[in-house]
Amino acid sequence: xxxxxxxxxxxxxxxxxxxxxxxxxxxxxxxxxxxxxxxxxxxxxxxxxxxxxxxxxxxxxxxxxxxxxxxxxxxxxxxxxxxxxxxxxxxxxxxxxxxxxxxxxxxxxxxxxxxxxxxxxxxxxxxxxxxxxxxxxxxxxxxxxxxxxxxxxxxxxxxxxxxxxxxxxxxxxxxxxxxxxxxxxxxxxxxxxxxxxxxxxxxxxxxxxxxxxxxxxxxxxxxxxxxxxxxxxxxxxxxxxxxxxxxxxxxxxxxxxxxxxxxxxxxxxxxxxxxxxxxxxxxxxxxxxxxxxxxxxxxxxxxxxxxxxxxxxxxxxxxxx
Amino acid sequence: xxxxxxxxxxxxxxxxxxxxxxxxxxxxxxxxxxxxxxxxxxxxxxxxxxxxxxxxxxxxxxxxxxxxxxxxxxxxxxxxxxxxxxxxxxxxxxxxxxxxxxxxxxxxxxxxxxxxxxxxxxxxxxxxxxxxxxxxxxxxxxxxxxxxxxxxxxxxxxxxxxxxxxxxxxxxxxxxxxxxxxxxxxxxxxxxxxxxxxxxxxxxxxxxxxxxxxxxxxxxxxxxxxxxxxxxxxxxxxxxxxxxxxxxxxxxxxxxxxxxxxxxxxxxxxxxxxxxxxxxxxxxxxxxxxxxxxxxxxxxxxxxxxxxxxxxxxxxxxxxx
Numbered sequence: 001x002x003x004x005x006x007x008x009x010x011x012x013x014x015x016x017x018x019x020x021x022x023x024x025x026x027x028x029x030x031x032x033x034x035x036x037x038x039x040x041x042x043x044x045x046x047x048x049x050x051x052x053x054x055x056x057x058x059x060x061x062x063x064x065x066x067x068x069x070x071x072x073x074x075x076x077x078x079x080x081x082x083x084x085x086x087x088x089x090x091x092x093x094x095x096x097x098x099x100x101x102x103x104x105x106x107x108x109x110x111x112x113x114x115x116x117x118x119x120x121x122x123x124x125x126x127x128x129x130x131x132x133x134x135x136x137x138x139x140x141x142x143x144x145x146x147x148x149x150x151x152x153x154x155x156x157x158x159x160x161x162x163x164x165x166x167x168x169x170x171x172x173x174x175x176x177x178x179x180x181x182x183x184x185x186x187x188x189x190x191x192x193x194x195x196x197x198x199x200x201x202x203x204x205x206x207x208x209x210x211x212x213x214x215x216x217x218x219x220x221x222x223x224x225x226x227x228x229x230x231x232x233x234x235x236x237x238x239x240x241x242x243x244x245x246x247x248x249x250x251x252x253x254x255x256x257x258x259x260x261x262x263x264x265x266x267x268x269x270x271x272x273x274x275x276x277x278x279x280x281x282x283x284x285x286x287x288x289x290x291x292x293x294x295x296x297x298x299x300x301x302x303x304x305x306x307x308x309x310x311x312x313x314x315x316x317x318x319x320x321x
Numbered sequence: 322x323x324x325x326x327x328x329x330x331x332x333x334x335x336x337x338x339x340x341x342x343x344x345x346x347x348x349x350x351x352x353x354x355x356x357x358x359x360x361x362x363x364x365x366x367x368x369x370x371x372x373x374x375x376x377x378x379x380x381x382x383x384x385x386x387x388x389x390x391x392x393x394x395x396x397x398x399x400x401x402x403x404x405x406x407x408x409x410x411x412x413x414x415x416x417x418x419x420x421x422x423x424x425x426x427x428x429x430x431x432x433x434x435x436x437x438x439x440x441x442x443x444x445x446x447x448x449x450x451x452x453x454x455x456x457x458x459x460x461x462x463x464x465x466x467x468x469x470x471x472x473x474x475x476x477x478x479x480x481x482x483x484x485x486x487x488x489x490x491x492x493x494x495x496x497x498x499x500x501x502x503x504x505x506x507x508x509x510x511x512x513x514x515x516x517x518x519x520x521x522x523x524x525x526x527x528x529x530x531x532x533x534x535x536x537x538x539x540x541x542x543x544x545x546x547x548x549x550x551x552x553x554x555x556x557x558x559x560x561x562x563x564x565x566x567x568x569x570x571x572x573x574x575x576x577x578x579x580x581x582x583x584x585x586x587x588x589x590x591x592x593x594x595x596x597x598x599x600x601x602x603x604x605x606x607x608x609x610x611x612x613x614x615x616x617x618x619x620x621x622x623x624x625x626x627x628x629x630x631x632x633x634x635x636x637x638x639x640x641x642x
Contacts, residue, residue, distance in 0.1 A: 028466035
């Protein structure tokens with residue numbers, strides 16, 4: 001059984017050395033190679049490998065699935081960055097900023113298809129894994145669309161927000177675990193519990209992201225607080241603040257959303273605290289985290305095998321930055 | 322056995338009524354439904370069904386594959402239109418013009434995944450069909466990238482051009498036939514010959530498209546000749562004219578490419594004729610057509626079963642507009 005850090009390292013090296021993009025046309029494949037070599041935490045493929053190893057030794061199918069998952073994730077990053085007009089990814093120029101929008105679209109497309117090219121190599125359970133993979137990929141697209149739709153709406157509920165981050169972020173963690181478990185030969189019940197674990201983990205992680213953007217330790221974050229506030233992003237904190245606010249507070253929040261003033265961030269942070277949105281967010285993180293860990297407890301698998309997964313969840317959920 | 326026109330009609334009705342896009346988020350799926358309802362010749366899925374019927378009755382797998390192929394084709398249309406900044410498709414606003422670029426990207430993505438969702442329903446030969454489908458989809462992306470690269474190059478050879486249109490256009494016709502034949506239970510040799518038929522048919526069809534844009538009967542085309550000339554598109558005619566041109570003619574072509582003058586089209590058409598690029602293009606169309614029909618002749622299948630395929634090829638290749 002492999003520790004979390006070992007699996008990241010092994011995946012990283014095998015993934016990058018095994019990239020099977022053709023050399024030509026380099027105008028199409030260089031952007032793919034560029035993005036994949038920028039790194040990333042490789043959490044999703046490692047979840048897949050860990051889920052396989054919960055049940056059995058890591059096999060070829062788990063590697064294929066993990067590779068497909070990482071390719072799918074990076075395909076969505078390329079296209080999301082175009083849609084969000086993001087100039088930077090992992091501190092470097094995004095694909096479309098470096099290579100142009102048209103190539104960004106097309107490199108993303110071909111990376112998506114290369115994900116399926118990996119799935120075509122599966123020896124066992126191909127129809128089932130393909131179905132889960134498709135369902136997950138469809139939900140990610142839906143999540144991204146709903147997120148974009150939120151920009152034009154002023155009536156987003158907390159429930160809708162949780163649904164959006166579930167689709168946009170959590171289902172890929174969940175699907176990675178479910179697929180990994182299936183490659184290891186897991187029975188339905190364990191695979192489903194792993195799916196629920198991943199879903200709750202993903203929600204807790206995204207809510208934590210919202211919280212840290214506002215209240216994280218700036219020396220650890222490496223950036224100022226309040227990026228989401230400046231971008232008027234509809235986060236859990238903002239939605240909960242609006243829900244909890246008095247009429248006067250609500251008016252102040254609305255004014256701040258329309259302003260670009262110097263004190264926008266500090267005043268909004270004050271309102272998040274005054275409305276107890278900060279406490280509600282921490283509580284929600286704890287609730288989804290507890291739910292996630294309860295799913296691991298429930299797995300009909302010897303405790304010792306669960307350790308790498310618990311370590312990974314702790315790494316993702318208790319980081320201070 | 323079904324005639325070509327019957328298959329188009331049956332596919333059209335079953336395809337549109339069987340579209341399994343969810344209702345929500347409508348901002349994601351309405352654009353998908355919009356494009357698919359704009360119509361199109363449905364040549365690719367019908368080739369798939371015909372290839373199945375060459376061998377056996379049309380079965381469920383052939384329908385799934387045909388649907389997946391039409392979804393793949395339309396996904397590439399959405400993204401190509403964004404890359405080419407095209408305002409119109411089938412006489413109507415393109416998806417990104419109607420719904421915005423971000424939604425265009427995402428609707429294309431989800432349509433691509435829905436293609437794979439159909440493939441996941443295959444009962445037989447899933448790994449093989451998935452492999453052919455992936456290879457085809459990858460080649461289409463490569464063809465689109467090479468086409469975009471051509472815009473910035475002045476040294477494109479005829480051979481490179483044929484390679485580009487093979488990837489961008491022909492392989493999907495070829496792959497549709499190969500996949501259809503496999504759903505019908507065809508043995509390797511017939512499936513491969515059908516692939517070669519589709520490849521040659523596609524090349525002949527694209528060259529004919531180049532020819533008709535320049536020399537087609539405008540009353541049948543419904544548009545003026547020379548759209549490609551105005552857009553400085555590197556077509557077979559232009560590349561062959563440059564290859565055949567005298568120094569003086571080459572200079573004139575280069576001047577015309579840099580000009581937006583009133584006589585650009587008529588002068589370029591004159592140069593295509595003077596350099597015998599027009600005759601060379603017709604000859605190439607005939608050569609690839611002959612090659613295509615020879616592949617059908619070679620099929621170890623009773624002649625009577627081949628008729629719908631021959632009718633379709635004739636429809637595609639001898640149209641006067």
